[in-house]
Amino acid sequence: MAITVNGPVPDDRLGIVAAHEHLLYGLPGWHDDPAVLFDRPKVFDALLAALREFKAAGGNSLMDASGTLCGRDPEFLKALSAAAGINIIASCGLGAQELIPGYFGLPLAERALREQRRDGEPPLWIPDAGYIGGMLGAEMSDGMPMAGMVRSRACAGFVLCACSAQPASEIEEMAIRGAAMAARRHDVPLRLEGGAHAPRLFPLITAEGLAAGRVVIGHCDDARCLDSARDRELASQGAYVAYDHVGWQDGSPHAMPDAQRVQQVKDMVAAGYAERVLLSCGTVGCGLGVPASKHGVSHLLKDFVPRLSGAGVGDSALHTLLVENPRRLFAQL
């Protein structure tokens, strides 16, 4: 059972799923910047056209991976999903260190000041993994929070966490363990952004009791840290490996030609891990203060899939990659 913004959908009716897209994406605080223009009706129309094109190309579902703070607007996604007839599975979770705002960092900074305080002070509230886990769990059961301290009826369908370049900071570790707790308690997938640190963080996640079949290691097609052995190792442990920046071929440090990605997928299928690979374009439908992606969601089905079949990946394998794997990701374990 997959929790979409318009209610639960049985996993066998998800159809072709784009595992990692951003319909709206912006760094937290983008709304305070007068330079960022968010013309809501125009963006709604543009995304509606993109989703209809994706539907025409055969797509049925889409996983929006903007997380709690990076531009996600639950009511907007609800209306968009209803208008386009596409299942949108929204995500919750705090991103990498530079995307976590001061609210979560302040108590830790204040604790450093605290050492100099005298005893007898009232205890200082400090968020920990359990608190973050409860917070994200409520987003999946009660509804995603909107601006203005109001919960939307739309619930999040999966959790995401991330780790920036250095070893995970205290806040990142707290966010990752919290996300894992929430994913285990609500039995939803967890997406770990960034393949570079996956081997070190994977045991941290499974230590929280989350089944490996619920973990997706995202952005394994990052040009900066390609490692097919790591992909196979993670796949063998039961996690999903996502090549989800299809179409990002130039203009950013993590870009690489799609042909290389075709080769990556072929290697994994050849190695027998076809059930452990997810594909997506990682497009940014509307960039709120960040550049939008030049290609659309339908690039996966219109351009990449023909390349794969041309390169010898059979239809049954394609069906596994695009339909079976996402279905199994959300199915009852």
Place this chain on the structure above:
Amino acid sequence: MACVNTVLGPIHPDELGVTATHEHILWGPPGWEYDPEWWFHPPKVFAKCLADLVEYRELGGTTVVCCSGIGLGRDVELYRMLSRYSGVHIIAASGFHEGRNISPHFQDKSIDEMAALFEHEVSAGIGDSGVKAGFIKVGHGHYDISELEEREHRAAARAARRTGCAIITHGAWFGLQELEIFASEGLDLSRVVVSHCSSANVMDIERDKAMAGMGAFCSYDTFTIEPTWNVGSYAGDDERKADLVKAFIDAGHIDRLILSSDVNLFSLGWTRSSPYTGKTTMADMLRYLPGVLRRVGISESTFWKVMTENPKKVLPIE
């Protein structure tokens, strides 16, 4: 590319959802603040309106159109706070009300000056707030359409033609004459909502059919007002109003039907209901109206369809 101007910025028509098309968050004739008898404690009023809007949202409503015009209780900053902290889209109005409720500053303005004012508020924004009005509100009194009110109607028609926004009127006493004025100004009558067609003293199904025939929307919006509330033309038992709506639907004009409850979450300088009646809100309409309509043969699904589809036809600005 159609859009709807809410107080928190333009939204796409598909996001309107269930819309109460003729409501008031605050409404009162201009100048109430000079009368200390009617002063109130602003935070209590904000808390009360916020609670009502949250209840409206929990019952399924998503959008409220506040028809309080310039100087008649429109308070854009308060609406932004209410919209932000209740999750309900709020659409603010430009335009005035009937002749005597136009603030003295505007009473001797010419048609073009008023049209420029309405157009400015719909296209550029209201004052310094940067919030754009979503439609224009005009109205007429119980007895006639005065010269000032005709000026207001013509100005609204010109502004509506230039900006593409809708016009919501107050009062159906002279609905047909209003539509003639709009037609003489060359306005497409499908952009007009004639309100209070279900006022007690002016229920006239022939007039409503004629107006619907000309393309205008007929708004039956005085439902939850308790019959015991005596004064003014809105009272009247809801069963007769429900029969009127049934007749209107049977005449094949369901796509020109607007349902609403014209409540005031807080009345400025007067009291909407006497001490004998409760204070109804939009949430009470969503709770009460389906039952009233079901008793005259209108299904609940029809009610929710009308509340969702018809406002989407008239409110968006092309």
Place this chain on the structure above:
Amino acid sequence: MAHLNTVLGTLHPEEMGITAVHEHILFGPPGWEADPGAWFKMGKVFEKCYNDLMDFKLQGGATFIDASGIGSGRELDVHIKLASATGLHVVASTGFLGELFTAPHFHARDADYFETLFVHELTVGMGRTRVKAGVINAGGGAQPMTRLEAAQHRGAARAARKTGAAVMTHAINALDEQLAIFREEKLDPARIILGGCDTRLDLERDKRVAKAGCYVAYDHVGLESWSRMAHALPDQRRAELVKAMLDAGLGDRLIVSAGSSGWVLGQGEDHLSNVGNVLRYFVPRLAAAGVAEADVRRIFADNPKRVLPIQ
């Protein structure tokens, strides 16, 4: 013509009267909306802020400078409604309060970006509105000053020179770097209010910067020793500080404020201090410490009237 940008329009300096220079209506780090544990009933909080401001007004206050920067509690609609409901002149401010109080969207920005942003908010309007900010915040607190905070200070100094607004700093930890940046940007010291001078006590330092022309702000009045903030100390010490500065003839460079907030976003009601308590409790304490009535008037009315308006 010198004027002050309030949220309801401009204001003549003569109308400022007794001014609360460094206060907050809502204050908190960005990102609190994501945590429902930090949510509150906006009706209750609006009423509490209204009561705080009305209490300040009934104590004799007339102008209220809200020092919550961008993204850390500045809500224009709340400011405008409170200003129109209480009759106080509420001034919103632009700028940021330091690394932790800056939203991630602004982390990768440089001084030029901050300069154009502050100038836009002071001269055109904040966000989509045409309501202008009145003062620039330059927060900080990290020791040594981080890159982002240095860029914010530099942007604030340039915007202040371009628009004529005053700059209000929030922490004294990296004072030397702050003053170095302001000197480098050739910002007139008379346009700088150094906040937080009563967190790390150093009377000589206060005298030195006051002689250089900066305004010294003791802006944590009411944070008594029982509070959990690191820099809490008894108000009597602050009264003595003010008396010492007056005796040194630097009364024209003194600002006193409570640094209170109506509601701390993410931590709830701020019991620590209240904007009305400065006039209710601290002014009698100053009188008991031997401060003349004229000096109190100078600190609370004349000094803000000289430094805050946009020249």
Place this chain on the structure above:
Amino acid sequence: MKVETLTGPVAPQDLGIVAMREHLLLGRHGWHWAPEVRFDRAAAFESVLARLEAFKKRGGGTLVDASGITLGRNVPFYRRLSELSGVHIVASTGFGEQSSSIPGHFLGRAYRVSTDARQHWVREIPGHFYSSHGESKEYLMFLFYNELTEGMAAPCMIRTGIKAGIVQTGSAWDGVSRLEEFSIRAAAMAARHAGVSVITTSAGQARRHFELLSAEGLEAQRIVIGHCDDARAVDLGRDRSFAEKGAYVAYDHIGWEKDAPHAMADDERVALVKAMVQAGYAERVVLSSSAVGAAMGLPASSHGYERLLADFVPRLDRAGIGEAVLETLLVDTPRRLLAASQDEEAAEQLRAFAEGFRSASRQQRWDV
């Protein structure tokens, strides 16, 4: 005997030279919603302060702002101007002409209940809002009386402790409407109970105003008929008849010859004043310039408050009006008019009636 000014009560002898009818801020209710009216409060404060200081420099002591409640009055703004310029400012309460200064809130009461028989479905429920207040002179009287005795309303629903010192009233040029009649009668009753004077605005209906004010028991010595120097209705006989009855006549549009369409040239006005003085009514004439400090959406006056003393008084000198007469015109008469003479016993009796009246109105108001 004291005069309520914005900086507190003042002894009548300290008023000095008084300009009986001026405007500090002037704007019809609703100007703040008009995008074309750009009101810069700092600049307005500066320009009004400059005009007040010029008035003070010329020897002016007191200025009466006759805008009434709804024509842009801003009590904290006025108080600060008075403190800074040193000029005593007497504020006014009351409504003027209906179309320009009585907003819709008050119109509803007069029309809604007073309509003709076609309102057959109006069932009167005792205590319901309309029936208990429609057509009620007492309601408007208490509105003005409270501003004279308790304090004027600041623009944020707060009653300041600053009291109004005079009541201004009036009507349209061509007739007195129903609500204008109520507001004139209410002004007379409030002035009588508070012991202050009434000054009317347009002279078109001067006699009708005088009848209405006298009918409510206001003595003639408390009535000032304003704008008698309007070029459309100059009538020395009328002015003389008012003076005989003990009322006052105000020639209060000095300096408007260039700006206003129906203004009288100052020389004609000098002749008018000279005629009244020679007829022996020097103590019944009041002079003023109706200058506007800052206008919001209405025509501003190019001349300031000092025009009366800088330009008009020298003209009177040249026309042979003696120093003693000028003293009467500018100091003695205004002092008599502005000195409030409220006796405590009448005030106590009224307070009891007010409590009964207020509880009746509050009983049906929905308290939030």
